[in-house]
Amino acid sequence: MLTAIHPKLPMRNKAATRDYYVNQLGFRQLGSVDYDGYLMLEKDNIQIHFFEFKELDPKENYGQVYIRTNDIDNLYQSLLNNKVKIHPNGPLQTKPWQQREFSLLDPDNNLLTFGQAV
Structure with a gap:
């Protein structure tokens, strides 16, 4: 049975990608190991x-991810x-x-779309 999906997107610069997702979008780095050329958030x-x-x-770059949320208005406002x-x-x-x-x-032109059912 399928239980989760973890998309993989390209990045040019690990530090810039980490900075954007952590400091702008509120993600955190996953795990305690820093893999060369790979980042998990x-x-x-x-x-x-x-x-x-x-x-x-x-x-x-045409990388795209659709992320569902249950509080799109607050998420949108927090990003603004x-x-x-x-x-x-x-x-x-x-x-x-x-x-x-x-x-x-994101900094590498990966499109992130956030959505919530009406």
Whole structure:
């Protein structure tokens, strides 16, 4: 039986990725071992893993993750309060598919979309 999913996204710079997710989005580093070229982060009940890809061209990166939440309004406001840049085409709004969603881009252009059922 399937119990969880931990997406793997590319990163160019481990320190920059860690800084963004920890200090901007409120994640924490998972585990006590610092693996070379690999980063595992966690917030609440989700994990996102990152693999080093130094040659990544952010303009050609199509990494995407859809993260469900049960308090999208407070999450959105907390990110705004923390001055996290929201995707220009992704402010919080109710979509025709009955989800309230917003999106942002991390330093490597990975798209993070947060959603909650209406």
